[in-house]
Amino acid sequence: EAGVAQSPRYKIIEKRQSVAFWCNPISGHATLYWYQQILGQGPKLLIQFQNNGVVDDSQLPKDRFSAERLKGVDSTLKIQPAKLEDSAVYLCASSQHNEQFFGPGTRLTVL
């Protein structure tokens, strides 16, 4: 069974630029999560989807972050414009029942 796929693996941008991350969950998994992991900390949820609907986006900085999950499968997370403090690893996870499976993450560096 293929795992959660994410791309790109690494991204370096300058502040005020835009960036997008892509996630392909495990086939059949209805729930998809985006987490932000700042260096030295645990992951923090940004947004949770159930199929193509948003379940929880209370911690998503909506002035600059957006996410969508068209057709309830793949998802993209966008930051526009990026700030220095957005430097982090962005993790995508998917689940069907009780266990979340994580992708390898995208490491974003904002200069």
Place this chain on the structure above:
Amino acid sequence: AQKVTQAQTEISVVEKEDVTLDCVYETRDTTYYLFWYKQPPSGELVFLIRRNSFDEQNEISGRYSWNFQKSTSSFNFTITASQVVDSAVYFCALSEHYGGSQGNLIFGKGTKLSVKP
């Protein structure tokens, strides 16, 4: 509010030593799940165990064991006879249970374990 505390930021042991990673959690829910994840230098989070709040039975899996104590809101993780490959950051996490499915994970800050040969 939910919260997970991993008081040990870093632990260093010599190979073959036993090591216990502490985890204390806070929640007002009566139904919840507790997890441990391993994050090796490659960065991917690897699932180790899930426990629901109604199951306080301790679990052993090879060199790994977990001690869940509701009375002290703790879910500690012990590695017996540690090996260099156990070197990683270990995260404890908590999730609510709602609507028949798992909620999002609340992670602790992690404990970095270094096992020296």
